[in-house]
Amino acid sequence: MLRLAGEMADGACLNWCDASQISWSRERIAEGAARSGRDPAEIKVAEYIRVCIDDDEDKARLAYAQSTMGYALGAQIPTEREKQLSYRGHFERMGFSEELARLDDMRRNGASRDAVAEAFDPDLLKQVGYYGRADGAAAALKDLSQGLDFSIVRVVASRPGVEAVLETLRACQPKLVLG
Secondary structure (H helix, E strand, O other), X not given: OHHHHHHHOOEEXXXXXXXXXXXXXXXXXXXXXXXXXXXXXXXXXXXXEEEEEOOOHHHHXXXXXXXXXXXXXXXXXXXXXXXXXXXXXXXXXXXXXXXXXXXXXXXXXXXXXXXHHHHOOHHHHHHHEEEEOHHXXXXXXXXXXXXXXXXXXXXXXXXXXXXXXXXXXXXXXXXXXXX
């Protein structure tokens, strides 16, 4: 997909990337651009970056972990082949295999969804998005956006209602992120 974007498209939209994956993606885009004689700098790269804001950082972490689970782990414990596919393959490629295997073991042994979310490595979560207090969101979004042309904030709400969404949007205003 990334090579095809470099070869034929105006841009590519990434999802759930750490810094190394953004760089890796740009390399694939450049390969595709080279095939058609295009300048890879002309192909814009955007990414959905998930942000969960709450003064209760543990509540934010749990909501964010739950939103990550379906992507990183999948709905069912994957076969060895399935670990190479889709978002699971993407998270495996970023070096999270050992952590995901640990969480799969928990699921295999009957752990609840909440227990698995609680056990998610906070560092893994912060490598691909942000959870926590509003005052840390802009700096985190700026770091997570390195190598991108555009960042798209994907709100993960830790509580119902529009206020959680508005709080996230206020914390991630471009003037705060860009300085």
